[in-house]
Amino acid sequence: MQTDSSFTFVLFGGTGDLSMRKILPALFEAHRAGGMLADSGKIVAVARHATDRREYIEWVNEHVKPHVSKNGVDETAWASFLERIEFVNIDLGKAEDFVHLRDAIKDLPGIRVFYLATGPSLFVPICHALASVGLNENSRIVLEKPLGYDLKSSNAINDAVGEIFAEEQIYRIDHYLGKEPVQNLLALRFGNALFEPLWRREWVESIQITIAEELGVEARGDFYDNTGALRDMVQNHLLQLLSIVAMEPPHSMDSDSVRDEKLRVLRALKPIDPRDIGKVAVRGQYHSGVIRGTAVPAYATESGVRPDSTTETFVALKVEIENWRWAGVPFFLRTGKRLADRVAEIVVNFRAVPHSALGASALRAGANRLVIRLQPNETIRLYCLAKQPGEGMNLASVHLDLAFDQFFREGQMEAYQRLLLDVINGRLALFVRRDEQEAAWRWVEPILNEWKVSNKPPKPYASGTWGPAASSAMLAQHGTCWLEEEN
Structure with a gap:
């Protein structure tokens, strides 16, 4: 699965368990395989539990490395993967902080992918904040489950997200x-x-x-x-x-x-x-x-x-x-x-x-x-x-x-690896x-x-x-x- 699609992959909840165990290991495996990720592609982690890029990279080395490459880590590939990673420290509850995110990614190339590896209560505030700084254009957004507690709450989230992103921009992920x-x-x-x-x-x-x-x-x-x-x-x-x-x-x-x-x-x-x-x-x-x-x-x-x-x-x-x-x-x-x-x-x-x-x-x-x-x-x-x-x-x-x-x-190929590549390349068939x-x-x-x-x-x-x-x-x-x- 070769790609020339340049991308900026913004990972909300960048220090969370899902990011450490699944998302970043999947992106590393795609990087290590060669040709699956465009060389210009960047990963931008967003979190509050680190103060700067150096501290975040230390966190990734400690928490992500144990979950990658069952037969040992290729240190050369790992080092080049870390070069893809940038970090932005913002409070997801403060819409004004998203100006810092916009400034950090405005010059990065390609399609923007926003992955919401957060609790569902943050889905709508994050989407509104992205729109407030113009980041809902030329972008795709990935929503993790659970998407709502029942039909009413699910519709409320979908209505709110749908006001900001078109249906073809929304990737509701089910890793199975x-x-x-x-x-x-x-x-x-x-x-x-x-x-x-x-x-x-x-x-x-x-x-x-x-x-x-x-x-x-x-x-x-x-x-x-x-x-x-x-x-x-x-x-x-x-x-x-x-x-x-x-x-x-x-x-x-x-x-x-x-x-x-x-x-x-x-x-x-x-x-x-x-x-x-x-x-x-x-x-x-x-x-x-x-x-x-x-x-x-x-x-x-x-x-x-x-x-x-x-x-x-x-x-x-x-x-x-x-x-x-x-x-x-x-x-x-x-x-x-x-x-x-x-x-x-x-x-x-x-x-x-x-x-x-x-x-x-x-x-x-x-x-x-x-x-x-x-x-x-x-x-x-x-x-x-x-x-x-x-x-x-x-x-x-x-x-x-x-x-x-x-x-x-x-x-x-692991499920998350396949699905993340599908998001980057705009393939919706495996999403809900x-x-x-x-x-x-x-x-x-x-x-x-x-x-x-x-x-x-x-x-x-x-x-x-x-x-x-x-x-x-x-x-x-x-x-x-x-x-x-x-x-």
Whole structure:
């Protein structure tokens, strides 16, 4: 991915955790690869926790370096990367301070990218301040999640930002859309004749999408306790992955063609009747337990969390799509903290053969399945049945792997690296359009409202397990189970 696009990348929240762990390491990897970033491109960090460039570079050396280049840091590349970085110390709450930012970047070349790695409460003030000094022209702005607390607050932020930046200037980032297997899912579906005839209700029995974390809320207790898993993960990441899996083939891979098809899926989601929420939605909260031999505390005792909190740390949902391709196919979504493993995956369970002359094993659900693993390792695996060696016709499950590192010499690109390059080069396909976001909030809100009205506490689950038993029971009602339970 070569580029000659000159740019000035302005990073608000330049000393924050996201900048240290993800954004600056991604920019370094693009720099180190050579040719991905224009030589004239500059990175301008904006923060209050450093007084000048020298102090900021010391901060970067201490906090960013541990997160780059798994096989060691190329010191020559690192030194040249640091030369790209400038620093501006301003108070984001003071619009008058943005004059200093304008003066610092006015002579820097290329498109201006403003990345808001800050809390959402600062999105609108920053945008207004940028406009007050004329920095909203010839620019793009990247908004991190969460973008609002509900549909009303999301619309308020989008309205305010939309008054200052045109929709084609706004990049609402969801890093799961930048992951290599998600890109390969599009390639498998729309680049091969093999899967398209099977990618429909006649041949698919069910689909599971899981994003599981071993970690708890860590230092984010204050934020998380006012957010919960449904807002933090389902409304954005999980529904975006669902829309990629279920979308119709776009006429091209340009930004609006892809996003139009995703929007059609989100608008086709079957509304959940509040009376049925107990049957199709499971919410849980982790208690104390043991993960990999280490005792971990209950959610309610975490720092920043209210002792009587009813915030959910686990959600499992049964979702249906009301269109011709997917009518009647259940989509099971699941996410949670303090679960048994860190994994993100999409599981497509194909229907069993209608009649088997080879024994009962050929008739079991899931004998044929496609597993797209997003993390920790990124793979795509197709399962089928084959005869075991030896006497008799005994079948066993085998799999075919798409092993990226064996087919391609180039290393895989991290999600943030791909998405940041897309912003610099003006590619919007992997970013969330406003109408997509509204459709997702509109579907999620009845669940949030019913949970608030009913005031029922989340179901407890021990840390280090796969969540409340009700999650498994929900799938059992449909004659299936989560992938790890079958294994």
